[in-house]
Every structure is written in structure tokens, then in C-alpha cells.
Amino acid sequence: MMLEIFQYGFMQRAFITGLFIALITPAIGVIVVLRGLSMIGDSLSHSSLAGVAAGLIAGINPVAGAVTFSVLAALGIERVRKSFPQYSEIAIAVIMSTGIGLAGVLSGYVKSSVDFNSFLFGSIVAISNFELIFVIILSIIVILFMILLYKELFYITFDEESARLSGIPVNTINFIFTIMIAVSISVSSRTVGTLVVSSMMVLPVASALQIAKSYRQTYVYSMILGLVSTFSGLYISYYAETAPGGTIVLVNVLILVIILIYKNVIKVLMVKNAAGCGEK
Amino acid sequence: MANVIEVKNLRFGYSEKLTIKDVSFSVEKGDYLGIIGPNGSGKSTLIKLMLGILHPQAGEIRILGENINQFRKWDKIGYVSQKANAYKTAFPATVEEIVGANLFSRIGLFKRIGKKHREMIYNALELVGMQDYGKSMIGNLSGGQQQRVFIARVLVSEPEIIFLDEPAVGIDVKSEEELYCLLARLNRDLGITIVMVTHDISAVTVHANKLACMGDKSLTIHNPREEDAKKYISELYGYEVNLHIHEHNCENVQKGGGE
Numbered sequence: 001m002m003l004e005i006f007q008y009g010f011m012q013r014a015f016i017t018g019l020f021i022a023l024i025t026p027a028i029g030v031i032v033v034l035r036g037l038s039m040i041g042d043s044l045s046h047s048s049l050a051g052v053a054a055g056l057i058a059g060i061n062p063v064a065g066a067v068t069f070s071v072l073a074a075l076g077i078e079r080v081r082k083s084f085p086q087y088s089e090i091a092i093a094v095i096m097s098t099g100i101g102l103a104g105v106l107s108g109y110v111k112s113s114v115d116f117n118s119f120l121f122g123s124i125v126a127i128s129n130f131e132l133i134f135v136i137i138l139s140i141i142v143i144l145f146m147i148l149l150y151k152e153l154f155y156i157t158f159d160e161e162s163a164r165l166s167g168i169p170v171n172t173i174n175f176i177f178t179i180m181i182a183v184s185i186s187v188s189s190r191t192v193g194t195l196v197v198s199s200m201m202v203l204p205v206a207s208a209l210q211i212a213k214s215y216r217q218t219y220v221y222s223m224i225l226g227l228v229s230t231f232s233g234l235y236i237s238y239y240a241e242t243a244p245g246g247t248i249v250l251v252n253v254l255i256l257v258i259i260l261i262y263k264n265v266i267k268v269l270m271v272k273n274a275a276g277c278g279e280k
Numbered sequence: 281m282a283n284v285i286e287v288k289n290l291r292f293g294y295s296e297k298l299t300i301k302d303v304s305f306s307v308e309k310g311d312y313l314g315i316i317g318p319n320g321s322g323k324s325t326l327i328k329l330m331l332g333i334l335h336p337q338a339g340e341i342r343i344l345g346e347n348i349n350q351f352r353k354w355d356k357i358g359y360v361s362q363k364a365n366a367y368k369t370a371f372p373a374t375v376e377e378i379v380g381a382n383l384f385s386r387i388g389l390f391k392r393i394g395k396k397h398r399e400m401i402y403n404a405l406e407l408v409g410m411q412d413y414g415k416s417m418i419g420n421l422s423g424g425q426q427q428r429v430f431i432a433r434v435l436v437s438e439p440e441i442i443f444l445d446e447p448a449v450g451i452d453v454k455s456e457e458e459l460y461c462l463l464a465r466l467n468r469d470l471g472i473t474i475v476m477v478t479h480d481i482s483a484v485t486v487h488a489n490k491l492a493c494m495g496d497k498s499l500t501i502h503n504p505r506e507e508d509a510k511k512y513i514s515e516l517y518g519y520e521v522n523l524h525i526h527e528h529n530c531e532n533v534q535k536g537g538g539e
Contacts, residue, residue, distance in 0.1 A: 034371065148390045155381040158371055161361065165331060166437070167354035167385035213417060215373040 020139035022230035029201035041198030047073030047099030053106035122193025203252035290339035314484025317494030358434025424455020
């Protein structure tokens with residue numbers, strides 16, 4: 001009964017896609033959050049939406065359009081960021097506004113609003129075999145880069161100037177990472193939806209930051225929480241007949257709330273214990 | 281002694297107005313150079329030029345015999361910046377992870393930290409008395425301890441020169457004293473050349489063997505033990521400076537990280 005869900009091909013594809021998305025979004029998200037760029041997900045996903053619209057209008061694969069627009073938007077953010085070194089969120093806002101504006105205008109020319117809406121809210125249970133392979137290949141590329149550049153990305157994120165001085169090719173690695181963010185977001189947008197992809201990138205990391213005792217742990221916990229929330233979200237959405245993307249995000253929020261309550265309860269108990277010891 | 285830093289006819293300005301004009305000096309191996317001067321005199325700018333972070337409009341900088349533009353021996357120099365003590369203290373990283381970061385370019389792309397590198401990390405932490413804090417999160421340490429971790433991060437790659445830009449900003453008096461004694465010990469026992477920008481005139485006049493006074497876009501090198509030190513420092517800052525030079529008794533200063 002409990003495993004009935006896996007009998008259907010579309011749910012198998014949903015779980016396999018979810019597995020990869022759940023790994024790449026927090027892996028990218030750790031770096032994004034620690035660089036103080038949490039909103040970059042929203043900015044790029046809205047730009048990828050413009051790419052979807054452009055793809056649908058031009059008659060090419062909308063995912064390819066999303067990847068192209070997202071990469072261009074990510075490079076745009078890096079460029080605008082240099083003009084506002086102290087206020088990197090301005091760059092994110094500028095590109096997000098451009099993305100929303102373009103998506104809004106271009107969507108007016110899209111003939112099939114069903115296709116466009118499926119990107120807005122995702123269609124993880126309507127993934128085709130081609131899209132599944134596309135997601136898997138791109139996700140493996142992202143995971144490989146994240147593993148191979150793990151230590152360099154850590155140093156650059158912690159202290160870019162010192163990383164540069166220690167001889168790390170900062171510009172090259174930042175460029176590769178920018179492409180990785182864009183690819184991850186556009187691929188994830190297709191499956192979980194433009195409106196929730198940013199949450200999937202940030203929420204598992206926010207929870208991990210509450211419990212991790214090192215950078216490595218932050219990474220591992222983020223990915224575990226990403227997997228737990230995606231799988232349980234998909235499972236719940238199937239039986240509760242809710243939207244998969246939204247359910248995954250709500251599970252993530254629930255995990256964060258539980259962790260925050262648990263930490264606060266522990267803190268209060270510790271204070272009480274300490275006060276009790278002091279009275280003796 | 282060989283020159284490890286040579287600066288010739290250096291000119292630099294952030295705009296058309298020059299901050300540094302025709303500055304020339306050299307630093308020998310094992311020197312402890314203190315750079316002092318009023319705010320805006322170009323001290324931090326000079327360090328950034330020597331490190332290749334900024335590029336001069338004219339002049340030449342040679343570090344360890346190589347022009348800074350072609351410099352590749354990055355593991356031979358270390359830099360502890362002004363902001364290090366305030367830097368991302370909530371960052372979820374352990375002391376071990378942060379110190380190991382300076383070995384990454386030596387380890388190479390796509391490779392991982394091994395047992396040998398872990399030993400190097402703990403040797404560096406021992407030099408600054410922080411060997412018991414390897415697994416601690418950086419954010420749980422005091423300002424003074426954090427600054428020692430950043431010095432260990434520099435030491436792990438066994439540098440020949442360490443550049444420091446006001447390393448004692450934001451840390452308490454005791455930690456400051458320990459920091460200066462640590463730097464003096466690294467200079468004396470390991471022969472590491474120290475180049476430090478500071479406002480703590482007392483500390484540099486005690487520990488440094490050369491004093492670079494920056495003001496009016498130029499730089500002059502003095503011996504801080506000279507009898508007329510008070511006179512030229514007063515001239516530099518434009519008001520009567522009273523030097524309360526007291527011996528920093530580093531033997532009594534605790535080496536460990538206990539705070």
C-alpha cells in the first residue's frame with residue numbers, strides 16, 4: 001500500500017528527478033547563502049522564465065531557453081555586482097526586475113498558456129523521459145563540479161581576497177560557479193517551478209546552519225535535508241493530492257521550524273539547569 | 281642580507297590625485313618593518329600595492345626577487361587583513377578548515393586534504409597556541425583568538441614574509457599584547473619577515489627594527505631606536521606625540537589561546 005506510489009512510471013520519474021534536484025539545489029545553495037546572495041535563486045528563476053517564454057515563442061525547447069537566459073542573467077549579476085561592490089543585492093534586484101519584465105512581456109506572445117504555467121508552478125510528476133535524462137546529465141555535471149571545486153569554493157566564499165592571494169584562480173572558479181547556479185536553477189525550475197526553486201536552494205541550508213558544527217557538516221546536512229524534504233514532499237503530495245513543488249517547500253519550512261523550536265527549548269533548559277546549579 | 285622586498289619610484293592614486301608619490305625602499309630578509317602614519321596617508325594602499333591587489337601608475341615592486349606582476353610564489357607570502365577579526369564570524373567553519381584553506385593552492389585543484397596537510401595545520405596552530413581549538417567553530421572564539429587563527433592560516437604555508445594591516449583592531453589589550461609578542465617570536469625564532477601597518481606606535485618602536493613613516497605622499501625609513509624618534513613621529517602626525525615606550529615582556533605573556 002505504502003509503496004503503491006512507485007508502481008507508476010510518472011512517479012518513478014518524479015522521484016529520480018527529485019533525487020537529483022534535491023542534491024544540486026542545496027549544494028549550490030550553501031555557497032549562495034554564505035555569500036549573502038540568498039535572493040539570487042529568485043532572480044535567476046524569473047530570468048529563466050523569460051527564457052521559457054522565448055523558447056516557446058521561437059519553437060525551441062523551453063528548457064534550453066531557460067538555461068540560456070539563466071546563464072546570461074547570472075553573468076549579468078556578476079557584471080552589475082562589480083559596479084556596486086558594497087551592495088551586491090542591487091545587482092540581484094536589477095536582474096530580477098529585468099527577468100520579470102521580460103517574462104511578463106514575452107508571456108503575452110506565448111500561444112499555449114498551459115506550457116508556460118507548468119514552468120511557473122513546476123511539473124515534477126509530468127516529466128518526460130527526455131527531460132529526465134536532461135536533468136540527470138546536467139545534475140551530474142553540477143555535482144561533479146561541486147565535488148571537484150569543493151575546497152576552492154569554500155575558501156573563496158569565506159575570504160575571496162585571501163583565496164586570490166593564496167594562488168587560487170578565483171575568477172575562473174567564480175565563472176564556473178555562476179554557470180552552475182544558472183544551470184541548476186533552470187533545470188530545477190522546470191520540475192519544481194520557478195516560484196519555489198529559490199526556497200529549495202535556501203531552506204535546507206537555513207536548517208543545516210542551525211545544527212552544523214563545520215562547513216563540511218553544513219554541506220552534508222543541507223543535502224540530507226534536501227533529500228528528506230523532497231521525498232517526503234513528493235510522497236505527501238501524491239496522497240494529499242497537493243502541488244508537489246509547494247508541498248516540498250512547506251516540508252522544508254516545517255523542518256526549519258522544528259529545528260528552531262528544538263534549539264530554543266534546549267537553550268531554555270540549559271539556562272534553567274545552569275540557574276539550578278547556581279542556587280545549590 | 282638579501283632584499284626580500286624592493287620598491288622603486290612607486291606612484292599611485294585612486295583618482296588623479298596621488299596617494300603615493302615616488303616612494304622607494306627595501307626590506308631585508310628577517311626585518312620587522314612597522315608602517316605608521318596618519319589616516320589616509322596610504323599605509324594600507326602601500327600593502328595592497330606590494331601584494332598586487334592594487335596596481336601602481338608607475339614604479340616597480342619586487343617580492344622575493346620577482347616583479348609583483350609576474351609573482352607566482354604566493355605560498356611564500358601571507359596576508360592578514362584589517363578586516364580579518366571582523367570577518368564573517370558567523371561562517372560555519374572550524375578552525376581546522378579555515379587554517380587548511382591556505383594549503384589549497386599547494387594541494388592543487390581536484391585533490392583533497394591528507395594526513396600530511398592535517399599535521400601542517402596543527403603545527404601552525406601550535407605556533408600560535410591554538411592547537412586545542414582545531415574543531416571549534418570560528419564564531420565561538422574571541423576576537424584575539426580569531427586573529428591568531430588567521431595568523432595560523434598564513435603560517436601553514438610556511439611563508440617568508442607576512443603582511444599585516446592593523447591586525448589588532450577590535451581586540452582587547454591583553455590579546456593585543458599577545459599578538460605583538462607572537463609576531464616578535466615568529467620574526468625572531470623563525471626568521472619570518474614582518475611588514476605591519478599599525479597605529480600602535482609603542483608596539484612597533486619596541487618590536488620593529490625598521491619604521492616606515494608615511495605622510496605627505498612620501499615614505500621615510502627610520503630606526504625606531506633612534507633618539508629623535510619622538511621628534512620625527514611628532515612631525516609625521518603633526519602634533520606632539522608622547523612616546524610611552526615600555527618593554528613588552530613577552531616571556532610573561534601567555535602563549536596559549538586561553539581567554
